[in-house]
Amino acid sequence: MLQTHYQQPIATPSAHLATTMSLLSLTADELLEKVESELSSNPALELVEERRCPNCKRLLPPSGPCPICSQPTDYQSDQPIVFVSAPEDFYTGGSLEDEDRPDEPYVPMTLDLPTYVLKQVSAELCPEERPIAAYILSHLDEDGFLTTTPLEIARYYHKLPSQITPIIERLKHCDPIGVCSADPREAMLTQLEVLAETHSVPKYTREIVSRYLPQLSQRHYAEIAHNLGIASSQVEQIAEFISENLNPFPARAQWGDIHKPTNGNPEVYHRPDILIYFLNDNPENPLVVEIIHPIRGTLRVNPLFKASLKQVEDEKQTEWKEDLEKASLLVKCIQQRSNALRLMLEKLVMLQKDYIVSGEKEMQPLTRAEIAKELNVHESTISRAVSGKTVQLPNKRIVPLAIFFDRSLSQRTIIKEIIEAEKHPMSDSEIQERLKKQGIHIARRTVAKYRSMEGILPAHLRQNNHRTVTG
DNA sequence: CTATGGCACGGATT
């Protein structure tokens, strides 16, 4: 991706800094891409066979013993082992059972919903539809709803709305099923449609979703039953079916699981940038933090290239020198990237250890600035290092690294727990009181915000959801 | 009158 060939020497300190910075913000996937393109365009760069641990087959740092196998048996378990590694399955995609997509065996689910969806449909769209699909996808809110209308899109592309809506329909059937809908109603109808292909759906479900959603969310079952001329109990059953099978916000809370909740389509994995797990998966053992280094082998400046530099005619000299500098710069920067990530994760894992081992309730409120201060780096460095990256936690969930800096996650989970355990629907102020007893002081308004962030209905709408048959 | 959501403000964070 280096474009300008005619510029002055690159190895100025500022250029160096800039490259390190830009590499820092790349995810493992993006770095891989970058290195591959560099490798093919720059003859000074070479990839040599890696040094691997004979025992566990891990890629080892240029020198020193294997970070895992060399651990003494009496390691202190509160000190995480942090290292940079290139696990084999990062490339092969692990056990790949699905042969249906030979060209793209692995659909990386980037954090970015639009690209994720686009990848699913791009193959079946004709070239001129693709930019339109991309445009549509760039107008989604965080719940996956369309923030524009078919009419506007049509006008933008000088097409008829009737040419646009089929594309939207296609998009709606992509993975977070119902994505690109205008509202929850549309999303749920799409989900229902897809569901009906493989499962049986109670009668009137479609009717209710399409016409009585407001009443349904308010639990005015009797009213719906009356209008449809059916029994109220039947409506209740349908309501249960809906709440268990349909998701009004297709794109919300889609993160976290390795595989998708929906069946049928191939499983989609999302490759994390960092793995955190217990050594040998035994919770007694210390944590291992593995920073994915997507480069197979060791990247270095080709010594032959360097040696033959002197023997080249003068006019080629400058060009060669440039390549050489670029190459060594890249190698250095990648090392720095790894190093910075390693330092940051050491700190981060120690501080958020409770979260990692025991779950969201233990999340410490932490800011990027604090970490930056501890490590004596600029806060923007941390920002870049964190942005866009994902971690796989010991419980195999993949989450964005940014949630390590979520100030309200622990409070939100506590609220969720309080509500789950409540005997009788608690109002937001009651919850606020309860939290105060636990030493958490937040405003009533904030409780409401957190509650809705978790998708929990207000008190008066969530009466007695207990499974127990009240007799 | 109570519970809740919308809007907007100010301070913290990035």
Next chain:
DNA sequence: AATCCGTGCCATAG
């Protein structure tokens, strides 16, 4: 400098 987040105030629904 731009963005995010917690909070207070107010309107509205029940």
